[in-house]
Amino acid sequence: MIPLYTSKQVREADNYAINVLGIPSIVLMENAARSIFSAIIENGNEFINNKTIGIVCGKGNNGGDGFAVARHFIINGFNVYVISLGSEEELKGDALINFRITKNLLNEYPQLKLIIYQNIKDLLILDNCEIIIDAMLGTGSRGSLSEPYKEIVEYLNELNAFRVAVDLPTGLDLETSTGEIIFNADLTVTLSEFKTGLFYGKGYTHCGKIVKGSIGIGEEYYQKLKVNDYLIEPEDAYNGLPVKDLDIHKYSAGKVLVIAGSSKLPGASFFTTNTVMKAGAGSCFLAFPHSIKILAQQRIESAIVEAYDDKESGFINSENIKEISDRIEWADVIAIGPGLGREIETQNAVKDILRTYKSKKFVIDADAIYALRNEEYKKINLKGKILTPHHKEFADLIGIEISELESNLLSIGRNFSQENNCYLVLKGAPTIVFNPEGEAFINSAGNPGLAKFGSGDVLTGIIAAFQAQSNNEESLISAIYIHSLAADLLLNEKSEFGFTSNDLMEKIPYAIKFIINSFI
Numbered sequence: 001m002i003p004l005y006t007s008k009q010v011r012e013a014d015n016y017a018i019n020v021l022g023i024p025s026i027v028l029m030e031n032a033a034r035s036i037f038s039a040i041i042e043n044g045n046e047f048i049n050n051k052t053i054g055i056v057c058g059k060g061n062n063g064g065d066g067f068a069v070a071r072h073f074i075i076n077g078f079n080v081y082v083i084s085l086g087s088e089e090e091l092k093g094d095a096l097i098n099f100r101i102t103k104n105l106l107n108e109y110p111q112l113k114l115i116i117y118q119n120i121k122d123l124l125i126l127d128n129c130e131i132i133i134d135a136m137l138g139t140g141s142r143g144s145l146s147e148p149y150k151e152i153v154e155y156l157n158e159l160n161a162f163r164v165a166v167d168l169p170t171g172l173d174l175e176t177s178t179g180e181i182i183f184n185a186d187l188t189v190t191l192s193e194f195k196t197g198l199f200y201g202k203g204y205t206h207c208g209k210i211v212k213g214s215i216g217i218g219e220e221y222y223q224k225l226k227v228n229d230y231l232i233e234p235e236d237a238y239n240g241l242p243v244k245d246l247d248i249h250k251y252s253a254g255k256v257l258v259i260a261g262s263s264k265l266p267g268a269s270f271f272t273t274n275t276v277m278k279a280g281a282g283s284c285f286l287a288f289p290h291s292i293k294i295l296a297q298q299r300i301e302s303a304i305v306e307a308y309d310d311k312e313s314g315f316i317n318s319e320n321i322k323e324i325s326d327r328i329e330w331a332d333v334i335a336i337g338p339g340l341g342r343e344i345e346t347q348n349a350v351k352d353i354l355r356t357y358k359s360k361k362f363v364i365d366a367d368a369i370y371a372l373r374n375e376e377y378k379k380i381n382l383k384g385k386i387l388t389p390h391h392k393e394f395a396d397l398i399g400i401e402i403s404e405l406e407s408n409l410l411s412i413g414r415n416f417s418q419e420n421n422c423y424l425v426l427k428g429a430p431t432i433v434f435n436p437e438g439e440a441f442i443n444s445a446g447n448p449g450l451a452k453f454g455s456g457d458v459l460t461g462i463i464a465a466f467q468a469q470s471n472n473e474e475s476l477i478s479a480i481y482i483h484s485l486a487a488d489l490l491l492n493e494k495s496e497f498g499f500t501s502n503d504l505m506e507k508i509p510y511a512i513k514f515i516i517n518s519f520i
Contacts, residue, residue, distance in 0.1 A: 002231040004196040004442070007139035007174040009225055013192050017217045026094045029061065031216035032191050033068030037076075039189045039211050040069075040131065040164055047130050047162040052079045054129035054161070056152060057099075058136035058170075059086035064095030065166050065191075066135025067102045070112070079111040081125050085136065085148065087116050117148065123155050132161045134183045136170040139195070144180045145171045157184045167191045167213075168198060169206045177201030178407055189213040193222050196229040199442050201409055204430055229410070229440045232433075232481050238519040240478025241512065242280060242469030253282025254468030257306075257331035258461075259324070259353070260338040261288050261296065262346070263314025268339030268366065268457045270299040271501055275461025276335070277302045278508045279479070281468050285331075287324045289314050317345035318352045328353070332471070333361045335464040337368030338457045347371035354380045361467060362386065365460045369393050382422040384436075386467070386476065388460055390427040414438050423476060425463070427456055431480055441477055446484030447496050454501025459483045462508060486511040 017023045053073050057063035063085065074080045082102060084091075091099050105112055115122050126132060134156065136149060145153060153171055156163065164187045168174055171182035174197035188207040190198060192215050197203045199210070244253070256276045261269030269286055276284040284303035288296045289310035296305045306327050308320040328334060336353065340346050350371040354362065358381040364372075365388045372380060373396055387397075395402040398416065405412055409432075417424045417434035424434040429448070433441040462483050466475040486507035490499045 001236055001441070002194060002233055003222070003227040004199065004229040004231055005193045005222065005225065005227065007195055007197065009222075010192050010195060011139060013217065013221055014215065016221055017215060021217065023216065026097060028215040028217075029064050029068055029094045029098065032065050032213055033072055035191075035213035036065065036069050036166060036189045037072040039213060040133070040187070043187050043209060043211065044131055044162045044164065049130060050079070051077060052081075052129045053131050053133065054081045054083070054126035055133040056083045056126075056136055056156065057085065057095075058138075059090055059095065060138060060140075061093070061095055062135050062138035062166055063091075064093070064098045066133060067095065067098035069133060069135065069166070070102055071098070071105060074105060074109050074112050081113045081115070081129060083115050083117050083122060083126070085117045085152075117152075120148075120151055120155060123152065126156070126159060126161075129159070129161050131164060132156055132159055133164045133166060134170050134185065135166040136183075138167050139174055141170070142173055142175065150181050153181050153183050162186050163208075164189065165207065168195070168203075172197065172203055172206060174198070174203070176408055176410075177203040179206075182206045187211065191215055192217070193219075194231065196410070196440075196442075199231055199444075200430060200432060201406065228414075228438060229442065232441050232443050232445075232477055234481070234485075234515060234518060236474070237478045237481035237485065237515045240466070240470075240472075240474035240476070241515065242466055242475055244280070248282070250282040254280065254465060255330060255332045256281045256284045256464045256468045257287060257324070257327050257334045258284065258303075258338075258464070259287045259316070259334060259336040260340055260457075261286070262316070262339055262341035263289060263292050264341050265339030266292060266295050267299075268454065270296065271454045271457035271505055272335055272338045272365075272461040272464070273303045274299075274301050275458045275505050275508060276465045276468075278505060279462040279465035279512070281465040285327055287316070287327065289316065313345075315341045315343050315346045316349045317343075318349045321349060321353055321356070328357055328360065331360070332468040333363060333464045335363040335365065335460050337365035338460055340367040342367055342370055351376060351380065361471060363388060363460055363464045363467065365389075365456065366393070369397055373397055373399070375399070377420070382420040384422065386423040386425060386463060388425040388427060388456065388463065390456065394424075394426055410440055414440060423473075425459075425476070425480065427459065431484070433477060433480055435473060441480075443480050443484055445481050445488055447487055447491060449490065449496030449499050450484065450487045450504070452501055455504060458501055458505045458508070461505075482508065482511045482515060485514065489514060
C-alpha cells in the first residue's frame with residue numbers, strides 16, 4: 001500500500017521542517033526546485049529538442065518554486081520564458097527572493113525572458129515552448145478558478161507541449177478532487193508525499209503521470225502520521241491472492257452461488273458465473289429461471305445451473321427462495337444482482353434473501369443494489385457485505401444527485417461504509433474500495449477499455465471467487481486490482497477500443513499468473 005496524505009498534512013510538514021528541524025523555508029524551496037528540475041528532465045527529455053521551456057508563476061510559494069526551477073533550467077543551457085502573475089511589489093517572502101534572482105539572471109542569460117502578466121497576449125511567447133510548467137497555485141487553493149487564472153489555464157491547455165504541474169495542477173481542489181477549469185498536466189511533480197486528491201476524481205484525469213518531488217526532510221515525519229487513504233499497488237494484489245493448499249478439493253476451494261440473470265438480461269449472469277470459475281473457485285452454481293435454462297446451459301462453461309420455477313415469467317420472485325435455500329446455505333459467498341431485472345417481484349425477492357440470510361457473505365451488485373433504493377438498504381443488515389455500484393447506482397441508492405456524490409466522493413463513500421459496517425466497491429475510473437473502518441483504497445491499474453457492458457459483471461465474479469477462497473479484506477483488494485490488470489494486459493494484444501468483457505474474463509487467469517510470477 002502506498003499511503004496518501006491530505007494537503008493539510010503536507011502543509012504541516014513544511015511547518016515541522018521550518019520550526020522543529022530549523023530548515024529555512026528558502027532551503028525547502030530550493031530542494032523542491034532541484035527535484036522538480038530532475039523529474040522533468042527524467043520524464044520529459046524526449047519532448048526536448050530546441051530546449052525551450054515556458055513557466056507560468058503565481059504570486060505565492062508555488063510561483064516561488066517556479067522561479068527557482070527557471071534558474072535550474074537556464075543555467076543548464078535552456079531557453080526559458082517566465083510569465084509572472086505578480087509584479088515585484090506584489091510578491092513577498094521566498095517567492096520574492098527567487099523572482100529577484102530570476103530578474104538578476106536576465107543580465108547574464110539573454111535566452112531568459114521575464115514577463116509580468118498583463119493580458120492574454122503575454123502568453124503568445126509560450127506558443128513554441130516544448131515544455132510548459134504550471135507553477136501558479138498550490139495546495140491552499142479552493143473552489144473554481146477566477147480570472148486571470150481561468151483564461152490562462154484554458155490557453156495553456158491548448159498548447160502543443162508537454163505540460164508539467166508543480167505540486168498539483170492549477171484549478172484542482174485537492175480536498176475534493178474537483179474543479180471546472182483545470183490545467184491538464186502530462187506530468188505532476190507532487191512535493192513531499194503523494195496526496196489523495198491527485199489519484200481520483202479530477203486529479204485522476206488531469207495529473208498525468210505523478211512522481212514525487214522532495215523538500216528535503218525524508219519520510220520519517222510522514223510515517224508517524226495517521227493515514228486513511230491508500231493507493232493499491234501490485235504487491236497488494238499478490239499478498240491478497242487466496243492460498244491453495246495441496247489437499248484442497250472442489251468444495252473446500254470456495255463455493256459460490258450466483259443469483260443473477262433474467263429473460264431480459266441473461267448475459268450478465270454468464271459473465272459473473274464463468275469468471276467465478278476462472279478466478280479459482282472450486283464450485284459454482286447459477287440460480288437461473290427455468291424457462292430460459294437452456295440459454296445458461298449453452299453459455300456456462302464449468303458451473304452448474306440451479307433452475308428455479310419462474311412460471312415462464314423470466315425472473316425470480318420471493319416464492320423461488322425456498323427452491324434455492326439449500327444452495328444459499330451451502331455457499332461460502334452469494335453473488336446477487338447482475339441482470340436480475342427490476343420487476344417489483346424481483347426487488348422483493350432480493351430484499352427477502354438479504355433479510356433471511358443476514359449472516360451469509362454477499363456480493364451485492366447491479367439490480368440487487370437497485371432493489372435497496374429509497375432507504376430500503378437501511379432495513380437490511382449489511383454488516384460484512386460487499387456492495388459494488390458504479391457512481392450512478394450509488395447516488396441512486398443513497399438518494400442524492402450524482403453531481404453531489406462526485407463533489408464529495410471520498411467523504412460520502414467513507415461515511416456509508418462506516419455507518420453500514422460494510423465494504424463499498426465504488427466502480428469508476430479509478431475504482432475505490434471503502435472498508436468499515438473508514439479507510440479508502442484507490443486502484444492504480446486499469447484503462448478506458450473497461451468502460452463496456454459486462455465489465456462490472458466480471459468484477460463481481462472475481463470478487464465472489466476470491467472471497468469464497470479467502471474471506472478477508474486483502475483478497476477483496478487483490479480482486480479489484482487483478483480485474484483492472486487483466487484490462488492492462490489486453491493492451492498488449494488489442495487497443496482499449498477493441499477488447500470486450502469476454503476478452504477481459506478470459507484474461508483473468510493470465511493476470512493472476514502475471515502477479516504470481518512478478519513476486520516469486
